[in-house]
Amino acid sequence: MKEVYKTILQNAKIHIKERVNRKGVIAGALLLLFAAGILSTPRIISVTTGGNVSKKELPIYCVQTDKPQIALSFDAAWGNEDTQRILDTLAKYNVKVTFFMTGGWIESYPEDVKKIAAAGHDLGNHSQNHKQMSQLSKAECIEEIQKPHDLVKQLTGIDMFLFRPPYGDYNNNLVKATYEIKYYPIQWDVDSLDWKDYGATDIVNRVVNHKNLGNGSIILCHNGAKYTADALDSMITGLQDKGFELVPxxxxxxxDNFYMNHEGRQCVK
Structure with missing residues:
Protein backbone atom coordinates (compact mmCIF):
# COMPACT_ATOMS: atom_id res chain seq x y z
CA MET A 1 0.00 0.00 0.00
CA LYS A 2 2.88 2.39 0.75
CA GLU A 3 4.20 1.82 -2.75
CA VAL A 4 0.81 2.72 -4.20
CA TYR A 5 0.74 6.00 -2.28
CA LYS A 6 4.33 6.69 -3.31
CA THR A 7 3.44 6.19 -6.97
CA ILE A 8 0.39 8.43 -6.68
CA LEU A 9 2.48 11.15 -5.06
CA GLN A 10 5.16 10.95 -7.74
CA ASN A 11 2.54 11.16 -10.50
CA ALA A 12 0.94 14.13 -8.81
CA LYS A 13 4.29 15.94 -8.65
CA ILE A 14 4.91 15.27 -12.33
CA HIS A 15 1.42 16.53 -13.20
CA ILE A 16 1.93 19.71 -11.20
CA LYS A 17 5.32 20.30 -12.82
CA GLU A 18 3.84 19.85 -16.27
CA ARG A 19 1.04 22.28 -15.49
CA VAL A 20 3.55 24.86 -14.24
CA ASN A 21 5.65 24.44 -17.41
CA ARG A 22 2.56 24.90 -19.55
CA LYS A 23 1.11 27.79 -17.54
CA GLY A 24 1.90 30.36 -20.21
CA VAL A 25 0.06 28.36 -22.87
CA ILE A 26 -2.89 27.67 -20.57
CA ALA A 27 -3.17 31.30 -19.50
CA GLY A 28 -3.08 32.43 -23.12
CA ALA A 29 -5.77 29.95 -24.10
CA LEU A 30 -7.99 31.01 -21.21
CA LEU A 31 -7.58 34.68 -22.12
CA LEU A 32 -8.70 33.92 -25.67
CA LEU A 33 -11.74 32.04 -24.36
CA PHE A 34 -12.69 34.91 -22.06
CA ALA A 35 -12.24 37.44 -24.88
CA ALA A 36 -14.41 35.36 -27.18
CA GLY A 37 -17.13 35.18 -24.55
CA ILE A 38 -16.94 31.39 -24.40
CA LEU A 39 -15.99 31.60 -20.75
CA SER A 40 -17.22 34.21 -18.31
CA THR A 41 -15.94 35.24 -14.92
CA PRO A 42 -18.19 33.74 -12.22
CA ARG A 43 -19.10 35.54 -9.04
CA ILE A 44 -17.57 33.71 -6.09
CA ILE A 45 -20.32 32.58 -3.77
CA SER A 46 -18.54 30.50 -1.18
CA VAL A 47 -15.20 28.96 -0.39
CA THR A 48 -15.08 25.42 0.90
CA THR A 49 -12.13 24.34 3.00
CA GLY A 50 -11.91 21.08 4.89
CA GLY A 51 -15.63 20.53 4.69
CA ASN A 52 -16.45 23.99 6.06
CA VAL A 53 -18.21 26.60 3.95
CA SER A 54 -17.26 30.25 4.37
CA LYS A 55 -20.13 32.33 3.01
CA LYS A 56 -19.29 35.13 0.63
CA GLU A 57 -21.37 38.19 1.53
CA LEU A 58 -22.75 39.82 -1.61
CA PRO A 59 -23.85 43.41 -2.22
CA ILE A 60 -26.97 44.08 -4.30
CA TYR A 61 -26.24 43.63 -8.02
CA CYS A 62 -29.90 43.55 -9.09
CA VAL A 63 -33.35 42.94 -7.64
CA GLN A 64 -35.98 40.24 -8.05
CA THR A 65 -39.19 41.89 -9.25
CA ASP A 66 -42.07 41.19 -11.59
CA LYS A 67 -42.29 44.88 -12.41
CA PRO A 68 -40.44 46.07 -15.55
CA GLN A 69 -38.42 48.50 -13.45
CA ILE A 70 -34.71 49.23 -13.68
CA ALA A 71 -32.41 51.79 -12.04
CA LEU A 72 -29.92 54.10 -13.69
CA SER A 73 -27.00 55.28 -11.56
CA PHE A 74 -24.11 57.71 -11.94
CA ASP A 75 -20.87 57.55 -9.98
CA ALA A 76 -19.54 61.05 -9.29
CA ALA A 77 -15.88 60.89 -8.37
CA TRP A 78 -14.24 63.26 -10.86
CA GLY A 79 -15.30 66.07 -13.17
CA ASN A 80 -18.45 68.12 -13.26
CA GLU A 81 -18.70 69.62 -16.73
CA ASP A 82 -21.72 67.56 -17.79
CA THR A 83 -23.70 67.28 -14.55
CA GLN A 84 -26.14 70.02 -15.52
CA ARG A 85 -26.69 68.50 -18.99
CA ILE A 86 -27.40 65.15 -17.37
CA LEU A 87 -29.86 66.74 -14.95
CA ASP A 88 -31.59 68.58 -17.81
CA THR A 89 -32.00 65.38 -19.84
CA LEU A 90 -33.33 63.49 -16.84
CA ALA A 91 -35.83 66.32 -16.21
CA LYS A 92 -36.88 66.21 -19.86
CA TYR A 93 -38.05 62.61 -19.43
CA ASN A 94 -39.05 62.99 -15.76
CA VAL A 95 -36.63 60.18 -14.86
CA LYS A 96 -35.20 59.87 -11.36
CA VAL A 97 -31.81 58.22 -10.84
CA THR A 98 -29.16 57.70 -8.19
CA PHE A 99 -25.89 59.66 -7.92
CA PHE A 100 -23.11 57.98 -5.90
CA MET A 101 -20.77 60.77 -4.77
CA THR A 102 -17.34 60.73 -3.17
CA GLY A 103 -16.54 63.05 -0.31
CA GLY A 104 -14.07 64.92 -2.51
CA TRP A 105 -16.72 65.49 -5.18
CA ILE A 106 -19.22 66.67 -2.58
CA GLU A 107 -16.69 69.13 -1.18
CA SER A 108 -15.80 70.42 -4.67
CA TYR A 109 -19.36 70.80 -5.97
CA PRO A 110 -21.71 71.43 -3.03
CA GLU A 111 -24.19 73.41 -5.12
CA ASP A 112 -24.57 70.52 -7.54
CA VAL A 113 -25.23 68.16 -4.64
CA LYS A 114 -28.08 70.47 -3.67
CA LYS A 115 -29.35 70.58 -7.28
CA ILE A 116 -29.38 66.77 -7.48
CA ALA A 117 -31.32 66.54 -4.24
CA ALA A 118 -33.74 69.32 -5.24
CA ALA A 119 -34.48 67.49 -8.50
CA GLY A 120 -35.63 64.45 -6.53
CA HIS A 121 -32.75 62.10 -7.32
CA ASP A 122 -31.17 59.69 -4.85
CA LEU A 123 -28.03 60.88 -3.13
CA GLY A 124 -25.72 57.88 -2.75
CA ASN A 125 -22.43 57.44 -0.93
CA HIS A 126 -19.28 56.48 -2.90
CA SER A 127 -16.78 56.76 0.02
CA GLN A 128 -14.66 59.69 1.08
CA ASN A 129 -11.42 58.98 -0.80
CA HIS A 130 -12.30 56.34 -3.43
CA LYS A 131 -10.07 53.70 -1.84
CA GLN A 132 -10.12 49.94 -2.33
CA MET A 133 -12.42 49.13 0.56
CA SER A 134 -11.46 45.46 0.77
CA GLN A 135 -8.01 46.57 1.94
CA LEU A 136 -9.38 48.53 4.91
CA SER A 137 -10.32 47.53 8.42
CA LYS A 138 -13.96 47.64 9.46
CA ALA A 139 -13.35 50.87 11.38
CA GLU A 140 -11.70 52.43 8.33
CA CYS A 141 -14.59 51.33 6.10
CA ILE A 142 -17.08 52.96 8.42
CA GLU A 143 -15.02 56.16 8.50
CA GLU A 144 -14.87 56.24 4.67
CA ILE A 145 -18.67 56.00 4.54
CA GLN A 146 -19.44 58.28 7.46
CA LYS A 147 -17.53 61.34 6.22
CA PRO A 148 -19.54 61.80 2.99
CA HIS A 149 -22.68 60.98 4.94
CA ASP A 150 -22.03 63.85 7.33
CA LEU A 151 -21.15 66.23 4.48
CA VAL A 152 -24.42 65.54 2.65
CA LYS A 153 -26.39 65.76 5.88
CA GLN A 154 -24.95 69.22 6.51
CA LEU A 155 -25.65 70.36 2.94
CA THR A 156 -29.11 68.92 2.38
CA GLY A 157 -30.43 67.47 5.64
CA ILE A 158 -30.63 64.07 3.92
CA ASP A 159 -29.39 60.86 5.55
CA MET A 160 -27.94 58.76 2.74
CA PHE A 161 -28.37 54.97 2.96
CA LEU A 162 -27.06 53.65 -0.36
CA PHE A 163 -23.35 52.86 -0.68
CA ARG A 164 -21.40 51.83 -3.77
CA PRO A 165 -17.81 50.72 -3.12
CA PRO A 166 -15.18 52.30 -5.38
CA TYR A 167 -14.07 50.01 -8.22
CA GLY A 168 -16.84 47.61 -7.15
CA ASP A 169 -14.25 46.29 -4.68
CA TYR A 170 -15.63 44.66 -1.55
CA ASN A 171 -15.26 41.78 0.89
CA ASN A 172 -17.31 40.32 3.74
CA ASN A 173 -15.90 42.90 6.12
CA LEU A 174 -17.20 45.80 4.03
CA VAL A 175 -20.65 44.33 3.35
CA LYS A 176 -21.20 43.64 7.04
CA ALA A 177 -19.93 47.09 8.04
CA THR A 178 -22.28 48.71 5.52
CA TYR A 179 -25.34 47.03 6.95
CA GLU A 180 -24.21 47.75 10.51
CA ILE A 181 -24.43 51.50 9.86
CA LYS A 182 -27.82 51.16 8.17
CA TYR A 183 -26.62 51.34 4.58
CA TYR A 184 -27.36 49.04 1.64
CA PRO A 185 -24.30 47.99 -0.42
CA ILE A 186 -25.05 48.51 -4.12
CA GLN A 187 -23.27 47.13 -7.19
CA TRP A 188 -24.61 46.78 -10.75
CA ASP A 189 -25.39 44.08 -13.31
CA VAL A 190 -25.27 46.32 -16.40
CA ASP A 191 -22.04 48.25 -17.00
CA SER A 192 -22.06 51.02 -19.62
CA LEU A 193 -18.25 51.13 -19.68
CA ASP A 194 -18.69 54.83 -20.41
CA TRP A 195 -15.37 55.62 -18.71
CA LYS A 196 -13.54 53.87 -21.57
CA ASP A 197 -14.61 56.66 -23.97
CA TYR A 198 -15.74 54.37 -26.79
CA GLY A 199 -18.37 56.91 -27.85
CA ALA A 200 -22.04 57.69 -27.26
CA THR A 201 -23.34 55.03 -29.66
CA ASP A 202 -21.32 52.33 -27.91
CA ILE A 203 -22.73 53.36 -24.52
CA VAL A 204 -26.31 53.22 -25.78
CA ASN A 205 -25.91 49.86 -27.51
CA ARG A 206 -24.00 48.36 -24.61
CA VAL A 207 -26.73 49.29 -22.11
CA VAL A 208 -29.90 48.80 -24.14
CA ASN A 209 -28.76 45.46 -25.57
CA HIS A 210 -26.88 44.16 -22.53
CA LYS A 211 -27.32 40.44 -21.90
CA ASN A 212 -28.07 41.03 -18.21
CA LEU A 213 -30.69 43.72 -18.75
CA GLY A 214 -34.02 42.73 -17.23
CA ASN A 215 -36.49 43.52 -14.48
CA GLY A 216 -34.59 44.79 -11.44
CA SER A 217 -31.35 45.64 -13.27
CA ILE A 218 -29.02 48.33 -11.97
CA ILE A 219 -27.06 50.26 -14.61
CA LEU A 220 -23.65 51.83 -13.96
CA CYS A 221 -22.66 55.14 -15.58
CA HIS A 222 -20.42 58.06 -14.58
CA ASN A 223 -21.34 61.72 -14.64
CA GLY A 224 -17.77 62.66 -15.55
CA ALA A 225 -17.25 60.29 -18.49
CA LYS A 226 -16.64 61.91 -21.87
CA TYR A 227 -19.69 60.72 -23.83
CA THR A 228 -22.25 59.90 -21.14
CA ALA A 229 -24.23 63.12 -21.43
CA ASP A 230 -24.35 62.68 -25.22
CA ALA A 231 -25.64 59.12 -24.86
CA LEU A 232 -28.20 59.72 -22.13
CA ASP A 233 -31.15 60.83 -24.27
CA SER A 234 -30.98 57.77 -26.55
CA MET A 235 -30.22 55.50 -23.62
CA ILE A 236 -33.39 56.55 -21.81
CA THR A 237 -35.62 56.28 -24.88
CA GLY A 238 -34.07 52.94 -25.82
CA LEU A 239 -34.78 51.50 -22.38
CA GLN A 240 -38.30 52.94 -22.35
CA ASP A 241 -38.97 51.50 -25.81
CA LYS A 242 -38.18 48.10 -24.30
CA GLY A 243 -40.93 48.68 -21.77
CA PHE A 244 -38.80 49.55 -18.75
CA GLU A 245 -39.63 52.17 -16.18
CA LEU A 246 -36.54 53.90 -14.80
CA VAL A 247 -36.68 54.39 -11.03
CA PRO A 248 -34.10 55.41 -8.42
CA ASP A 256 -36.21 44.25 4.57
CA ASN A 257 -37.23 40.58 4.52
CA PHE A 258 -34.84 39.69 1.71
CA TYR A 259 -31.91 37.42 0.96
CA MET A 260 -29.16 37.48 -1.64
CA ASN A 261 -29.09 34.61 -4.12
CA HIS A 262 -25.99 33.15 -5.75
CA GLU A 263 -25.83 35.80 -8.51
CA GLY A 264 -26.15 38.81 -6.23
CA ARG A 265 -29.86 39.26 -6.86
CA GLN A 266 -31.85 40.62 -3.94
CA CYS A 267 -34.85 38.31 -3.45
CA VAL A 268 -37.98 38.33 -1.33
CA LYS A 269 -37.89 35.89 1.56
Missing amino acids: ISQLILK
Whole structure:
Protein backbone atom coordinates (compact mmCIF):
# COMPACT_ATOMS: atom_id res chain seq x y z
CA MET A 1 0.00 0.00 0.00
CA LYS A 2 2.88 2.39 0.75
CA GLU A 3 4.20 1.82 -2.75
CA VAL A 4 0.81 2.72 -4.20
CA TYR A 5 0.74 6.00 -2.28
CA LYS A 6 4.33 6.69 -3.31
CA THR A 7 3.44 6.19 -6.97
CA ILE A 8 0.39 8.43 -6.68
CA LEU A 9 2.48 11.15 -5.06
CA GLN A 10 5.16 10.95 -7.74
CA ASN A 11 2.54 11.16 -10.50
CA ALA A 12 0.94 14.13 -8.81
CA LYS A 13 4.29 15.94 -8.65
CA ILE A 14 4.91 15.27 -12.33
CA HIS A 15 1.42 16.53 -13.20
CA ILE A 16 1.93 19.71 -11.20
CA LYS A 17 5.32 20.30 -12.82
CA GLU A 18 3.84 19.85 -16.27
CA ARG A 19 1.04 22.28 -15.49
CA VAL A 20 3.55 24.86 -14.24
CA ASN A 21 5.65 24.44 -17.41
CA ARG A 22 2.56 24.90 -19.55
CA LYS A 23 1.11 27.79 -17.54
CA GLY A 24 1.90 30.36 -20.21
CA VAL A 25 0.06 28.36 -22.87
CA ILE A 26 -2.89 27.67 -20.57
CA ALA A 27 -3.17 31.30 -19.50
CA GLY A 28 -3.08 32.43 -23.12
CA ALA A 29 -5.77 29.95 -24.10
CA LEU A 30 -7.99 31.01 -21.21
CA LEU A 31 -7.58 34.68 -22.12
CA LEU A 32 -8.70 33.92 -25.67
CA LEU A 33 -11.74 32.04 -24.36
CA PHE A 34 -12.69 34.91 -22.06
CA ALA A 35 -12.24 37.44 -24.88
CA ALA A 36 -14.41 35.36 -27.18
CA GLY A 37 -17.13 35.18 -24.55
CA ILE A 38 -16.94 31.39 -24.40
CA LEU A 39 -15.99 31.60 -20.75
CA SER A 40 -17.22 34.21 -18.31
CA THR A 41 -15.94 35.24 -14.92
CA PRO A 42 -18.19 33.74 -12.22
CA ARG A 43 -19.10 35.54 -9.04
CA ILE A 44 -17.57 33.71 -6.09
CA ILE A 45 -20.32 32.58 -3.77
CA SER A 46 -18.54 30.50 -1.18
CA VAL A 47 -15.20 28.96 -0.39
CA THR A 48 -15.08 25.42 0.90
CA THR A 49 -12.13 24.34 3.00
CA GLY A 50 -11.91 21.08 4.89
CA GLY A 51 -15.63 20.53 4.69
CA ASN A 52 -16.45 23.99 6.06
CA VAL A 53 -18.21 26.60 3.95
CA SER A 54 -17.26 30.25 4.37
CA LYS A 55 -20.13 32.33 3.01
CA LYS A 56 -19.29 35.13 0.63
CA GLU A 57 -21.37 38.19 1.53
CA LEU A 58 -22.75 39.82 -1.61
CA PRO A 59 -23.85 43.41 -2.22
CA ILE A 60 -26.97 44.08 -4.30
CA TYR A 61 -26.24 43.63 -8.02
CA CYS A 62 -29.90 43.55 -9.09
CA VAL A 63 -33.35 42.94 -7.64
CA GLN A 64 -35.98 40.24 -8.05
CA THR A 65 -39.19 41.89 -9.25
CA ASP A 66 -42.07 41.19 -11.59
CA LYS A 67 -42.29 44.88 -12.41
CA PRO A 68 -40.44 46.07 -15.55
CA GLN A 69 -38.42 48.50 -13.45
CA ILE A 70 -34.71 49.23 -13.68
CA ALA A 71 -32.41 51.79 -12.04
CA LEU A 72 -29.92 54.10 -13.69
CA SER A 73 -27.00 55.28 -11.56
CA PHE A 74 -24.11 57.71 -11.94
CA ASP A 75 -20.87 57.55 -9.98
CA ALA A 76 -19.54 61.05 -9.29
CA ALA A 77 -15.88 60.89 -8.37
CA TRP A 78 -14.24 63.26 -10.86
CA GLY A 79 -15.30 66.07 -13.17
CA ASN A 80 -18.45 68.12 -13.26
CA GLU A 81 -18.70 69.62 -16.73
CA ASP A 82 -21.72 67.56 -17.79
CA THR A 83 -23.70 67.28 -14.55
CA GLN A 84 -26.14 70.02 -15.52
CA ARG A 85 -26.69 68.50 -18.99
CA ILE A 86 -27.40 65.15 -17.37
CA LEU A 87 -29.86 66.74 -14.95
CA ASP A 88 -31.59 68.58 -17.81
CA THR A 89 -32.00 65.38 -19.84
CA LEU A 90 -33.33 63.49 -16.84
CA ALA A 91 -35.83 66.32 -16.21
CA LYS A 92 -36.88 66.21 -19.86
CA TYR A 93 -38.05 62.61 -19.43
CA ASN A 94 -39.05 62.99 -15.76
CA VAL A 95 -36.63 60.18 -14.86
CA LYS A 96 -35.20 59.87 -11.36
CA VAL A 97 -31.81 58.22 -10.84
CA THR A 98 -29.16 57.70 -8.19
CA PHE A 99 -25.89 59.66 -7.92
CA PHE A 100 -23.11 57.98 -5.90
CA MET A 101 -20.77 60.77 -4.77
CA THR A 102 -17.34 60.73 -3.17
CA GLY A 103 -16.54 63.05 -0.31
CA GLY A 104 -14.07 64.92 -2.51
CA TRP A 105 -16.72 65.49 -5.18
CA ILE A 106 -19.22 66.67 -2.58
CA GLU A 107 -16.69 69.13 -1.18
CA SER A 108 -15.80 70.42 -4.67
CA TYR A 109 -19.36 70.80 -5.97
CA PRO A 110 -21.71 71.43 -3.03
CA GLU A 111 -24.19 73.41 -5.12
CA ASP A 112 -24.57 70.52 -7.54
CA VAL A 113 -25.23 68.16 -4.64
CA LYS A 114 -28.08 70.47 -3.67
CA LYS A 115 -29.35 70.58 -7.28
CA ILE A 116 -29.38 66.77 -7.48
CA ALA A 117 -31.32 66.54 -4.24
CA ALA A 118 -33.74 69.32 -5.24
CA ALA A 119 -34.48 67.49 -8.50
CA GLY A 120 -35.63 64.45 -6.53
CA HIS A 121 -32.75 62.10 -7.32
CA ASP A 122 -31.17 59.69 -4.85
CA LEU A 123 -28.03 60.88 -3.13
CA GLY A 124 -25.72 57.88 -2.75
CA ASN A 125 -22.43 57.44 -0.93
CA HIS A 126 -19.28 56.48 -2.90
CA SER A 127 -16.78 56.76 0.02
CA GLN A 128 -14.66 59.69 1.08
CA ASN A 129 -11.42 58.98 -0.80
CA HIS A 130 -12.30 56.34 -3.43
CA LYS A 131 -10.07 53.70 -1.84
CA GLN A 132 -10.12 49.94 -2.33
CA MET A 133 -12.42 49.13 0.56
CA SER A 134 -11.46 45.46 0.77
CA GLN A 135 -8.01 46.57 1.94
CA LEU A 136 -9.38 48.53 4.91
CA SER A 137 -10.32 47.53 8.42
CA LYS A 138 -13.96 47.64 9.46
CA ALA A 139 -13.35 50.87 11.38
CA GLU A 140 -11.70 52.43 8.33
CA CYS A 141 -14.59 51.33 6.10
CA ILE A 142 -17.08 52.96 8.42
CA GLU A 143 -15.02 56.16 8.50
CA GLU A 144 -14.87 56.24 4.67
CA ILE A 145 -18.67 56.00 4.54
CA GLN A 146 -19.44 58.28 7.46
CA LYS A 147 -17.53 61.34 6.22
CA PRO A 148 -19.54 61.80 2.99
CA HIS A 149 -22.68 60.98 4.94
CA ASP A 150 -22.03 63.85 7.33
CA LEU A 151 -21.15 66.23 4.48
CA VAL A 152 -24.42 65.54 2.65
CA LYS A 153 -26.39 65.76 5.88
CA GLN A 154 -24.95 69.22 6.51
CA LEU A 155 -25.65 70.36 2.94
CA THR A 156 -29.11 68.92 2.38
CA GLY A 157 -30.43 67.47 5.64
CA ILE A 158 -30.63 64.07 3.92
CA ASP A 159 -29.39 60.86 5.55
CA MET A 160 -27.94 58.76 2.74
CA PHE A 161 -28.37 54.97 2.96
CA LEU A 162 -27.06 53.65 -0.36
CA PHE A 163 -23.35 52.86 -0.68
CA ARG A 164 -21.40 51.83 -3.77
CA PRO A 165 -17.81 50.72 -3.12
CA PRO A 166 -15.18 52.30 -5.38
CA TYR A 167 -14.07 50.01 -8.22
CA GLY A 168 -16.84 47.61 -7.15
CA ASP A 169 -14.25 46.29 -4.68
CA TYR A 170 -15.63 44.66 -1.55
CA ASN A 171 -15.26 41.78 0.89
CA ASN A 172 -17.31 40.32 3.74
CA ASN A 173 -15.90 42.90 6.12
CA LEU A 174 -17.20 45.80 4.03
CA VAL A 175 -20.65 44.33 3.35
CA LYS A 176 -21.20 43.64 7.04
CA ALA A 177 -19.93 47.09 8.04
CA THR A 178 -22.28 48.71 5.52
CA TYR A 179 -25.34 47.03 6.95
CA GLU A 180 -24.21 47.75 10.51
CA ILE A 181 -24.43 51.50 9.86
CA LYS A 182 -27.82 51.16 8.17
CA TYR A 183 -26.62 51.34 4.58
CA TYR A 184 -27.36 49.04 1.64
CA PRO A 185 -24.30 47.99 -0.42
CA ILE A 186 -25.05 48.51 -4.12
CA GLN A 187 -23.27 47.13 -7.19
CA TRP A 188 -24.61 46.78 -10.75
CA ASP A 189 -25.39 44.08 -13.31
CA VAL A 190 -25.27 46.32 -16.40
CA ASP A 191 -22.04 48.25 -17.00
CA SER A 192 -22.06 51.02 -19.62
CA LEU A 193 -18.25 51.13 -19.68
CA ASP A 194 -18.69 54.83 -20.41
CA TRP A 195 -15.37 55.62 -18.71
CA LYS A 196 -13.54 53.87 -21.57
CA ASP A 197 -14.61 56.66 -23.97
CA TYR A 198 -15.74 54.37 -26.79
CA GLY A 199 -18.37 56.91 -27.85
CA ALA A 200 -22.04 57.69 -27.26
CA THR A 201 -23.34 55.03 -29.66
CA ASP A 202 -21.32 52.33 -27.91
CA ILE A 203 -22.73 53.36 -24.52
CA VAL A 204 -26.31 53.22 -25.78
CA ASN A 205 -25.91 49.86 -27.51
CA ARG A 206 -24.00 48.36 -24.61
CA VAL A 207 -26.73 49.29 -22.11
CA VAL A 208 -29.90 48.80 -24.14
CA ASN A 209 -28.76 45.46 -25.57
CA HIS A 210 -26.88 44.16 -22.53
CA LYS A 211 -27.32 40.44 -21.90
CA ASN A 212 -28.07 41.03 -18.21
CA LEU A 213 -30.69 43.72 -18.75
CA GLY A 214 -34.02 42.73 -17.23
CA ASN A 215 -36.49 43.52 -14.48
CA GLY A 216 -34.59 44.79 -11.44
CA SER A 217 -31.35 45.64 -13.27
CA ILE A 218 -29.02 48.33 -11.97
CA ILE A 219 -27.06 50.26 -14.61
CA LEU A 220 -23.65 51.83 -13.96
CA CYS A 221 -22.66 55.14 -15.58
CA HIS A 222 -20.42 58.06 -14.58
CA ASN A 223 -21.34 61.72 -14.64
CA GLY A 224 -17.77 62.66 -15.55
CA ALA A 225 -17.25 60.29 -18.49
CA LYS A 226 -16.64 61.91 -21.87
CA TYR A 227 -19.69 60.72 -23.83
CA THR A 228 -22.25 59.90 -21.14
CA ALA A 229 -24.23 63.12 -21.43
CA ASP A 230 -24.35 62.68 -25.22
CA ALA A 231 -25.64 59.12 -24.86
CA LEU A 232 -28.20 59.72 -22.13
CA ASP A 233 -31.15 60.83 -24.27
CA SER A 234 -30.98 57.77 -26.55
CA MET A 235 -30.22 55.50 -23.62
CA ILE A 236 -33.39 56.55 -21.81
CA THR A 237 -35.62 56.28 -24.88
CA GLY A 238 -34.07 52.94 -25.82
CA LEU A 239 -34.78 51.50 -22.38
CA GLN A 240 -38.30 52.94 -22.35
CA ASP A 241 -38.97 51.50 -25.81
CA LYS A 242 -38.18 48.10 -24.30
CA GLY A 243 -40.93 48.68 -21.77
CA PHE A 244 -38.80 49.55 -18.75
CA GLU A 245 -39.63 52.17 -16.18
CA LEU A 246 -36.54 53.90 -14.80
CA VAL A 247 -36.68 54.39 -11.03
CA PRO A 248 -34.10 55.41 -8.42
CA ILE A 249 -32.33 52.59 -6.59
CA SER A 250 -34.02 53.56 -3.33
CA GLN A 251 -37.35 52.68 -4.97
CA LEU A 252 -36.09 49.50 -6.65
CA ILE A 253 -34.47 47.64 -3.77
CA LEU A 254 -36.13 45.71 -0.98
CA LYS A 255 -35.63 47.33 2.40
CA ASP A 256 -36.21 44.25 4.57
CA ASN A 257 -37.23 40.58 4.52
CA PHE A 258 -34.84 39.69 1.71
CA TYR A 259 -31.91 37.42 0.96
CA MET A 260 -29.16 37.48 -1.64
CA ASN A 261 -29.09 34.61 -4.12
CA HIS A 262 -25.99 33.15 -5.75
CA GLU A 263 -25.83 35.80 -8.51
CA GLY A 264 -26.15 38.81 -6.23
CA ARG A 265 -29.86 39.26 -6.86
CA GLN A 266 -31.85 40.62 -3.94
CA CYS A 267 -34.85 38.31 -3.45
CA VAL A 268 -37.98 38.33 -1.33
CA LYS A 269 -37.89 35.89 1.56
